[in-house]
Amino acid sequence: xxxxxxYDMILTGEQKTMLFQKKNPLFTYIxxxxxxxxxxxQASFPVLAAPEETPDATGQAAxxxxxxxxxxxxxxxxxxxxxxxxxxxxxxxxxxxxxxxxKNIHEELYPASTTKMLTCLIAVENxxxxxxxxxxxxxxxxxxxxxxxxxxxxxxxxxxxECLYGIMVAxxxxxxxxxxxxxxxxxxxxxxxxxxxxxxxxxxxxHFINANGLHAEDHYTSAYDLALIAxxxxxxxxxxxxxxxxxxxxxPSAGQPDDFYKTNKxxxxxxxxxxxxxxxxxxxxxxxxxxTLVTGCEQAGMRLICVVMxxxxxxxxxxxxxxxxxxxxxxxxxxxxxxxxRHIISNSNFFYTGNDIFGDSSPILSIAPGGxxxxxxxxxxxxxxxxxxxxxxxxxxxxxxxxxYYYHDTLVGSGKxxxxxxxxxxxxxxxxxxxxxxxxxxxIFINVKMLVIIISAVTGIxxxxxILHSVFSGRQDYRHERQRRKQLRSDKxxxxxxxxxxxxxxxxxxxR
Numbered sequence: 001x002x003x004x005x006x007y008d009m010i011l012t013g014e015q016k017t018m019l020f021q022k023k024n025p026l027f028t029y030i031x032x033x034x035x036x037x038x039x040x041x042q043a044s045f046p047v048l049a050a051p052e053e054t055p056d057a058t059g060q061a062a063x064x065x066x067x068x069x070x071x072x073x074x075x076x077x078x079x080x081x082x083x084x085x086x087x088x089x090x091x092x093x094x095x096x097x098x099x100x101x102x103k104n105i106h107e108e109l110y111p112a113s114t115t116k117m118l119t120c121l122i123a124v125e126n127x128x129x130x131x132x133x134x135x136x137x138x139x140x141x142x143x144x145x146x147x148x149x150x151x152x153x154x155x156x157x158x159x160x161x162e163c164l165y166g167i168m169v170a171x172x173x174x175x176x177x178x179x180x181x182x183x184x185x186x187x188x189x190x191x192x193x194x195x196x197x198x199x200x201x202x203x204x205x206x207h208f209i210n211a212n213g214l215h216a217e218d219h220y221t222s223a224y225d226l227a228l229i230a231x232x233x234x235x236x237x238x239x240x241x242x243x244x245x246x247x248x249x250x251x252p253s254a255g256q257p258d259d260f261y262k263t264n265k266x267x268x269x270x271x272x273x274x275x276x277x278x279x280x281x282x283x284x285x286x287x288x289x290x291x292t293l294v295t296g297c298e299q300a301g302m303r304l305i306c307v308v309m310x311x312x313x314x315x316x317x318x319x320x321x322x323x324x325x326x327x328x329x330x331x332x333x334x335x336x337x338x339x340x341x342r343h344i345i346s347n348s349n350f351f352y353t354g355n356d357i358f359g360d361s362s363p364i365l366s367i368a369p370g371g372x373x374x375x376x377x378x379x380x381x382x383x384x385x386x387x388x389x390x391x392x393x394x395x396x397x398x399x400x401x402x403x404x405y406y407y408h409d410t411l412v413g414s415g416k417x418x419x420x421x422x423x424x425x426x427x428x429x430x431x432x433x434x435x436x437x438x439x440x441x442x443x444i445f446i447n448v449k450m451l452v453i454i455i456s457a458v459t460g461i462x463x464x465x466x467i468l469h470s471v472f473s474g475r476q477d478y479r480h481e482r483q484r485r486k487q488l489r490s491d492k493x494x495x496x497x498x499x500x501x502x503x504x505x506x507x508x509x510x511x512r
Contacts, residue, residue, distance in 0.1 A: 062312055071102045077408045079330035079376050084319040087290070087310030090223040091323045093333070094231050094296070094303040096413040098374040100327050105224040108205050109309045112284030113148065114226060114294050115213030116167045116176050117233045117243075118194055123179050124238055125197075129161040131182070132255070139177035142187070147173045147214060150250070150262060157255035164239070165248045168282060170262035173212040180211035187211065201228045215286045223307045226294055230305045234279060234296045243280030243296075246270045267317040268295055275321050279303070283316075291316040297324050302333040302374070329377075336371035336405070336415040339381040364419065364452075365400075371415020373405045383407060388417070 062085040072078050081091075081101045088109055091101035099105070137154040150172040152158075158166075160182075166175035180190030187210065194208040203225035209218050221229075233239050247263045247270070250256070265283045267273045281295035290310040297304050304327045306320045373384065384405045392402035395416070404414040 058312055062315070065310070068104060071105070072099070075408070075410065077376070077379075078410070079326070079378070081326050082322050084308070084322060085311060085315050086308040086319055088223040089308045089319065089323065090227050090306070091327050092227045092231065092305045092307075093327075093331070093374045094234060094305050095333075096372055096374050097231070098412050099224075100304070100331055100374070101323055103223075105227075106205055106222050108220045108222055110215060110219065110286060110289035110292075111213055111221045111226060111309070112215070112286045112289040112292050113171050113173075113213045114282045114284040114292050114307075115208060115211070115219070115221075116171065117226075117282050117294060118198065118208070118229050119176050119179060119190075119211045120164050120167055120239055120242070121229065121233050121236070122190075122193055122197055123160060123164065123183055124236055126183050127160050129159065129164075129238070131160045132157050133160055133163050133178050133182045135174065135178045136181060138187070139181055140174045142177055143173040143212070143214070147212075149174050150260075151258065152178070152256070158250075158253065161242075162250065162256075164242045165245065166250070166262070168239075168243045168280075169245050169248045169264045171265060171283065172262075173214060176212035177210075198225065198229065201225075201232055203228055213284055213286075213289075215288050223309050226307045226309070227305050230281075230294050230296060230307065234303065234305065240280050240296075243282065244269060244278065266293070266295070267314065268320065273317050273321065275324060285313075293317070293320055295320050295324075299328050300333075302328070302331070304328070331374050331376055334373050334375055334381055335369070336373060336403075336413065337367040337369045340367055340386075340403075340415075342386075366418055367403070368399065368416040368418050371403075371413065373413030375407065375412065379407055384412065 065087050066083055066085045068087070070081050070083065073080050084103070086103065088104040088107050089101065090099060090103070090105045092099055134157045135152050135154055140152060140154045143149055148171045150166050150170040152166075152172070152174050160179070163175050163179050166172040167179065177187060180187050184190035184193050190211055191209050194211070195206070198206045198208065198221075203221065205220075205222040206225045207218055207220055209216050213219070233243070245264060247261055249261050250258065252259045264270045266281050268275050268278050269281065275297065277297045277299040279296040279298050281293065284292035284294075291313050292309045293307070293311070293316040295306045297306070304324060306323045306327075308316050308319050308323075311319065373381070375381065375384075384407055386403050386405050388401050388403050390401045395402060398418050399416045400419050401417040402414060403417055405412050
């Protein structure tokens with residue numbers, strides 16, 4: 001037996017490696033250099049490995065999801081939407097909240113990193129962008145080694161604005177943890193804030209236990225709830241700008257010594273896919289959640305939010321584009337004030353005579369200008385029915401009712417009925433009034449409500465005096481009538497008396 005065969009029999013793998021290194025020092029040096037460089041690269045650019053699934057299993061699961069029903073397609077009057085391979089999906093018009101496409105939108109699923117949209121929303125609602133966020137050992141160590149991160153270490157610090165870029169662009173889990181601790185004082189406290197804020201937004205199938213979306217059985221939401229969160233997220237200009245950033249350069253600072261770039265994984269933001277009007281969004285992935293994607297888009301004044309959950313890559317991007325096409329090709333947005341005349345009581349035409357003082361008078365009742373509805377292209381505004389709620393909880397000053405619009409019992413938008421208008425200057429007949437900037441010299445604006453009150457009061461007083469005058473006049477006429485009748489009776493008696501005297505005289509003459 002050869003010595004090499006003997007060593008192969010008795011030495012372990014580690015011992016064989018050590019023996020080889022002693023015999024080949026140059027190889028050992030090269031191996032050490034390559035190994036060290038690879039470690040540095042992995043530390044700077046961590047990569048989360050994709051799940052190992054066989055193509056057959058993946059394709060079969062996708063086909064099963066493809067066959068799931070689309071609830072909006074069951075509406076006979078609604079435009080038919082496309083079949084997609086996501087487990088759950090929604091297309092929502094952001095301003096009205098109208099649901100254009102619905103597929104299992106209330107099913108509880110795992111959101112993965114799309115959770116971070118709520119984390120960022122709470123952060124900007126409670127903090128300034130220049131606040132310093134410190135990274136604790138707990139915030140960093142709570143992230144598993146294969147989790148998405150950007151290499152922050154305990155003891156380092158950056159601004160809140162950089163944290164938001166780290167969360168939305170780099171999808172860094174340790175940064176989301178640090179922000180949660182900064183806002184609430186602890187990760188558990190921040191989870192409580194998340195659930196409270198989600199409930200305020202109307203979420204009913206959501207429960208979060210962390211700030212970054214790492215998998216946990218009790219960390220879940222639904223496509224509808226994610227759309228509500230995204231609706232609030234996209235209303236914030238700062239978040240919309242940060243969430244639509246393709247890549248971000250993290251510059252070394254006193255609290256963070258590294259210089260590096262991070263690229264957004266959202267294919268509709270980083271240029272992998274091209275679609276007009278994208279305003280931001282967030283990706284998410286875990287083995288349990290699958291591919292999850294939230295995206296906002298705005299075209300022709302209509303902002304749509306698309307959420308797809310439990311999808312396979314790259315179909316989350318392709319299905320999102322398909323749903324946006326469906327929305328913009330089949331629906332239009334209409335201003336309520338420009339179309340609804342059923343709930344307006346106008347007085348401006350009654351007073352207007354050219355350039356007189358009543359030329360800018362507002363309607364007594366009108367629709368507030370900020371209300372909209374979303375209509376299928378096959379319909380018209382006259383096809384809508386409406387309901388009026390005089391006790392709506394969100395009524396503000398000068399709003400007397402909320403009016404909601406339905407297309408075949410499907411909510412398509414709402415508006416407010418207001419009394420008069422307070423957007424323009426009102427003239428209160430005050431001799432000390434200063435000129436108003438931008439007001440024409442030949443136009444005076446009148447407080448229509450006050451004018452109506454004054455006219456009503458004057459009219460009431462006039463009617464009161466007319467009634468008194470009628471009463472007094474009636475009494476005088478009655479007295480005059482009585483006197484006339486009395487005089488008439490007296491005249492008749494005198495006439496009868498005179499006739500009798502005349503008759504007696506005639507008799508006396510005959511007797512003579």
